[in-house]
Amino acid sequence: MIELLVQHSEPEITGIDISDNTIDYAKRRFAAYTKVELLNARVEEMNFPSVSFNLVIGINILQHITDEEEFLGAIENIVRVTKGDGHILVMDFSPVKVDKRQPSPYVVYRSRQEYIDTFDNGGCKFISEFGLPRIGVRLYRGVSKVGGFIRLFGFQSKQHREVSLTNEANSPWSSRVGDFVRNLVLKFARPLDYFLAPFPSRYTDMRILIFQVSSR
Numbered sequence: 001m002i003e004l005l006v007q008h009s010e011p012e013i014t015g016i017d018i019s020d021n022t023i024d025y026a027k028r029r030f031a032a033y034t035k036v037e038l039l040n041a042r043v044e045e046m047n048f049p050s051v052s053f054n055l056v057i058g059i060n061i062l063q064h065i066t067d068e069e070e071f072l073g074a075i076e077n078i079v080r081v082t083k084g085d086g087h088i089l090v091m092d093f094s095p096v097k098v099d100k101r102q103p104s105p106y107v108v109y110r111s112r113q114e115y116i117d118t119f120d121n122g123g124c125k126f127i128s129e130f131g132l133p134r135i136g137v138r139l140y141r142g143v144s145k146v147g148g149f150i151r152l153f154g155f156q157s158k159q160h161r162e163v164s165l166t167n168e169a170n171s172p173w174s175s176r177v178g179d180f181v182r183n184l185v186l187k188f189a190r191p192l193d194y195f196l197a198p199f200p201s202r203y204t205d206m207r208i209l210i211f212q213v214s215s216r
């Protein structure tokens with residue numbers, strides 16, 4: 001969902017998403033809010049009048065636009081609909097150095113500098129950033145690897161190992177333990193993520209980048 005905000009006497013919010021399901025969910029979620037408008041649209045094709053919104057927010061949206069021309073078109077369109085001196089906030093995987101550009105068919109990792117250069121070329125000034133080191137996610141991946149390693153190399157009978165490898169996804173016991181460990185790790189690591197957010201480093205893969213559109 002990409003959110004576009006206008007401020008008059010009361011805030012007005014327009015949200016768009018390419019998916020009908022997401023829009024239906026958001027409509028139910030925000031049913032009580034009369035100043036929220038939700039529409040099915042692609043960010044690269046949204047046809048709001050130019051210079052309409054004070055703030056445009058895109059959380060984990062642009063990274064899903066895998067085609068480079070569409071990505072550039074999306075940024076051009078975001079800048080077009082934002083008012084002069086208005087702000088744009090994007091959160092995406094945007095590491096300093098990209099190791100694997102397309103880890104899945106649905107995601108492209110572009111570097112922090114690519115985002116900054118593209119918005120800069122579109123007439124925006126980069127003003128601030130926050131990092132999400134996602135320490136909990138990294139820790140949990142480490143724990144899962146160790147768990148998988150232990151299961152693979154001997155701490156179970158051969159028969160149990162074969163069953164658990166073929167049925168792993170269906171095992172209610174292992175998935176419950178996995179969920180519990182994941183939730184625990186994420187919960188305890190979250191304060192560390194908040195603490196480190198103002199200090200993004202080259203190890204931070206996901207970040208929030210904030211731009212200001214030049215005066216018009």
Ligand SMILES: C[S@@+](CC[C@H](N)C(=O)[O-])C[C@H]1O[C@@H](n2cnc3c(N)ncnc32)[C@H](O)[C@@H]1O
Pocket residue numbers: 001002016017018019022041042043044058059060061064065
């Ligand atoms: C990872 S989800 C993020 C959702 C939400 N922003 C959040 O943080 O929970 C990505 C969303 O982007 C939407 N999306 C992908 N490509 C899009 C596009 N070109 N225009 C608008 N929405 C798009 C998908 O339908 C999906 O709802």
